[in-house]
Amino acid sequence: MPKLTIDGKEVEVPKGTRLIEAARKLGIEVAHYCYHPGLPIAGNCRMCLVEIEKNPKLQISCHIEAADGMVVKTQSALAKQGRQNTLEFLLLNHPVDCPVCDQAGECKLQDYYMEHGLHDPKFDDNKVRKSKKAFPIGPNVMLDTERCILCSRCVRFTDEITKTHEFGIFNRGDHSEVGLVPGKSLDNPYSANVVDICPVGALTDRDFRFKCRVWYLGKTPSVCTGCSRGCNIEIDYDRLRPHKKAGHDRIMRFKPRENSEVNKWWICDAGRYSYKLIDHGRLVAAKQSGIDASLDAALGEVAGLLAKAREQGRSGRIGVLASPDMTNEELFLVRQLFREELSAALAFEMAEPAGHKDDFLITADKHPNRAGAREILGTGLAKGEELLARAARGDLVALLVFHWDIAALAGADRLAAAARGAPLYVFATHENRTTYAARFALPVANFAEQSGTFTNCQGRVQRIAKAVEPLGESRPAWKILCEFSDALRLGWTHESAESVFAELSASVHAFAGMSWQTLGHAGATWKQGQPQEAAAAR
Amino acid sequence: MAANVKVLKRRELTWWENTFLPSIYAGLVITSRHFFGNLAIHISHVFGLRKKERGSTTYQYPEEKRPLAHRYRTRHRLMKRDSGETRCVACMLCETICPAHCIAIVAKEHPDPDIEKMPASFDIDLGKCVYCGFCVEVCPEDAIRMDTGRLDIAAYSRGGMILNFDHLMNPELPVLDPAKPVAR
Numbered sequence: 001m002p003k004l005t006i007d008g009k010e011v012e013v014p015k016g017t018r019l020i021e022a023a024r025k026l027g028i029e030v031a032h033y034c035y036h037p038g039l040p041i042a043g044n045c046r047m048c049l050v051e052i053e054k055n056p057k058l059q060i061s062c063h064i065e066a067a068d069g070m071v072v073k074t075q076s077a078l079a080k081q082g083r084q085n086t087l088e089f090l091l092l093n094h095p096v097d098c099p100v101c102d103q104a105g106e107c108k109l110q111d112y113y114m115e116h117g118l119h120d121p122k123f124d125d126n127k128v129r130k131s132k133k134a135f136p137i138g139p140n141v142m143l144d145t146e147r148c149i150l151c152s153r154c155v156r157f158t159d160e161i162t163k164t165h166e167f168g169i170f171n172r173g174d175h176s177e178v179g180l181v182p183g184k185s186l187d188n189p190y191s192a193n194v195v196d197i198c199p200v201g202a203l204t205d206r207d208f209r210f211k212c213r214v215w216y217l218g219k220t221p222s223v224c225t226g227c228s229r230g231c232n233i234e235i236d237y238d239r240l241r242p243h244k245k246a247g248h249d250r251i252m253r254f255k256p257r258e259n260s261e262v263n264k265w266w267i268c269d270a271g272r273y274s275y276k277l278i279d280h281g282r283l284v285a286a287k288q289s290g291i292d293a294s295l296d297a298a299l300g301e302v303a304g305l306l307a308k309a310r311e312q313g314r315s316g317r318i319g320v321l322a323s324p325d326m327t328n329e330e331l332f333l334v335r336q337l338f339r340e341e342l343s344a345a346l347a348f349e350m351a352e353p354a355g356h357k358d359d360f361l362i363t364a365d366k367h368p369n370r371a372g373a374r375e376i377l378g379t380g381l382a383k384g385e386e387l388l389a390r391a392a393r394g395d396l397v398a399l400l401v402f403h404w405d406i407a408a409l410a411g412a413d414r415l416a417a418a419a420r421g422a423p424l425y426v427f428a429t430h431e432n433r434t435t436y437a438a439r440f441a442l443p444v445a446n447f448a449e450q451s452g453t454f455t456n457c458q459g460r461v462q463r464i465a466k467a468v469e470p471l472g473e474s475r476p477a478w479k480i481l482c483e484f485s486d487a488l489r490l491g492w493t494h495e496s497a498e499s500v501f502a503e504l505s506a507s508v509h510a511f512a513g514m515s516w517q518t519l520g521h522a523g524a525t526w527k528q529g530q531p532q533e534a535a536a537a538r
Numbered sequence: 539m540a541a542n543v544k545v546l547k548r549r550e551l552t553w554w555e556n557t558f559l560p561s562i563y564a565g566l567v568i569t570s571r572h573f574f575g576n577l578a579i580h581i582s583h584v585f586g587l588r589k590k591e592r593g594s595t596t597y598q599y600p601e602e603k604r605p606l607a608h609r610y611r612t613r614h615r616l617m618k619r620d621s622g623e624t625r626c627v628a629c630m631l632c633e634t635i636c637p638a639h640c641i642a643i644v645a646k647e648h649p650d651p652d653i654e655k656m657p658a659s660f661d662i663d664l665g666k667c668v669y670c671g672f673c674v675e676v677c678p679e680d681a682i683r684m685d686t687g688r689l690d691i692a693a694y695s696r697g698g699m700i701l702n703f704d705h706l707m708n709p710e711l712p713v714l715d716p717a718k719p720v721a722r
């Protein structure tokens with residue numbers, strides 16, 4: 001293992017480590033544009049120049065491998081001068097129209113100019129104008145070649161990661177221009193990742209464009225719920241403008257969050273734009289057969305029904321259809337309340353059409369927590385359809401449904417039959433045909449409005465955090481379950497999802513030894529010997 | 539260098555001055571002089587005399603307006619391009635800098651890709667504005683100015699204090715209050 005000195009500090013790194021990564025290990029960030037840890041090295045922007053002792057010229061730290069005894073200086077006068085000159089060169093033909101550029105605020109040209117530039121431009125010829133200003137190159141991405149610094153990250157992404165080869169760099173010299181290969185359009189399922197890796201405002205997100213300046217955004221780490229992969233994301237929400245007109249969306253976009261164990265640096269487009277579900281079509285008030293009703297009355301009725309069934313010894317005839325969309329904590333409370341306490345008829349799965357999957361990130365299972373549900377509730381349970389059939393036969397005193405849109409999956413007829421046979425209570429985030437048919441539909445918070453954990457298809461337990469307040473009257477399902485436990489006088493004292501998780505990790509083997517703190521924002525994988533369930537869920 | 543300190547001693551009032559009678563008398567003399575002086579000028583105006591002299595020191599607002607210094611900050615307006623379109627590119631820098639949080643802009647795509655961005659709506663809540671002028675200073679396009687000379691900002695509701703894009707583009711328009719009661 002080569003040992004080298006960077007800025008006076010010694011560091012030992014595995015053979016083949018590039019200087020830029022060795023410096024990062026010491027907490028030294030070397031400015032860079034074309035280097036990206038997830039992409040092959042191109043070494044074309046020359047921004048990462050450092051001085052290496054006994055080397056007559058500055059070297060690019062993204063390409064040079066660490067060698068034993070190397071003495072590297074990232075902050076020497078020569079290195080600084082080199083970076084400043086590079087930056088000035090990159091900005092020669094740059095339009096610097098930051099006020100209308102959507103990247104402003106998270107632009108590496110702006111950041112590095114403040115850090116390494118601050119020069120007066122020495123060039124007073126006219127800037128070379130590229131052929132066209134911003135134009136769409138696919139359903140999700142807009143290209144402005146004028147702002148491009150030709151780092152080739154987007155080209156390498158489509159060549160190496162998606163292998164769809166849409167991008168190329170054409171022409172030579174100051175006529176070089178990034179563009180699409182003739183006849184292609186950037187519409188692969190991962191296309192919008194090029195927006196994240198483009199260090200400047202050349203590639204922008206058509207959906208996010210002009211919606212919100214980035215300095216208004218608040219950022220909360222979370223997990224995508226689009227499929228069972230559980231890609232790590234950051235929820236960007238509008239934070240600073242309470243004076244803005246009411247009724248506009250609160251969530252502005254999702255961005256991928258680096259997690260080397262799960263999604264690396266990427267997410268799929270379907271997941272990225274699933275943020276729209278957070279604010280649209282929501283169930284915000286309790287409904288009685290589709291008409292606004294009082295939430296307290298609805299909660300009271302369900303609690304009363306549970307208490308009465310327990311008293312009469314009929315609690316085994318309460319049907320509960322939990323869901324793999326619920327967090328581990330909620331599923332654990334479902335188990336504590338409905339299995340341990342009431343011995344109710346429990347299910348959490350329904351027959352679904354097979355989802356689309358690929359060999360990169362997208363999985364066929366479109367629920368974020370099936371692995372967790374199988375671990376917590378067990379695999380030997382009945383299916384949701386059986387509960388529906390029992391309800392239709394009049395065999396159940398009540399049917400409680402969490403999240404599932406039964407009408408869409410089992411058909412409106414079976415839903416209606418079940419609703420005739422037993423009172424139907426639906427806990428849902430969105431309005432749908434099932435909530436209309438329910439005796440009571442109760443609004444619950446979605447994953448952006450509460451904290452908790454999901455278990456992805458690899459058996460990795462990952463935390464979600466609350467980005468915004470629950471919409472309308474909705475509240476997290478775990479709170480509703482706690483309210484029911486109060487009505488049954490079970491003496492639960494859960495104040496937060498964290499305290500539920502502590503109990504979960506104490507009683508479910510797969511979660512043993514995990515805590516909110518050890519999970520952190522990267523999550524942790526189940527102990528070996530447990531992930532069979534997870535493998536089955538995949 | 540030693541500071542050059544000049545000690546000023548305050549003069550003690552005499553007992554006669556302490557009664558305040560001489561000051562009250564002097565004040566009354568000044569007030570009466572103005573009163574009768576103005577009265578004489580106004581009477582002369584009625585007879586068409588001494589037209590060049592002002593009859594009083596107050597302005598008869600709203601008929602008579604006080605001349606404003608040319609840097610004086612008044613109601614906002616948005617500047618226009620030669621084509622008559624707004625110069626504003628909806629960069630939201632004014633919205634960001636505004637200490638009163640009274641600017642609300644929604645941006646949209648401009649049909650001309652060389653301009654790229656323009657406001658879909660632009661509201662300034664004058665009920666909150668503190669007339670600091672930061673918005674004018676920060677604008678990179680010289681698109682917003684506070685030089686309309688208009689101070690007549692009054693409305694029957696808070697909502698009526700909000701200038702919209704039309705008001706800003708046409709500063710001669712009155713601030714229209716939808717809740718305005720019909721003239722009695």
Ligand code: SF4
Pocket residue numbers: 094095096097098099101102103104105107108109110147200201202
């Ligand atoms: S890419 Fe960066 S420097 Fe260029 S206009 Fe956009 S924000 Fe400004």
Ligand code: SF4
Pocket residue numbers: 147148149150151152153154155178197198199200202203
């Ligand atoms: S469009 Fe962006 S990512 Fe692609 S080469 Fe240009 S600057 Fe780099």
Ligand code: SF4
Pocket residue numbers: 632635636637638639640641662666667668669670671672673674
């Ligand atoms: S003058 Fe000051 S308070 Fe008023 S809109 Fe402009 S920035 Fe805001």
Ligand code: SF4
Pocket residue numbers: 625626627628629630631632633643673676677678679680681682
């Ligand atoms: S700062 Fe100027 S260009 Fe930017 S939004 Fe305000 S008025 Fe428009």
Ligand code: FES
Pocket residue numbers: 031032033034035042043044045046047048049060061062063
């Ligand atoms: S980051 Fe090293 S040359 Fe671009």
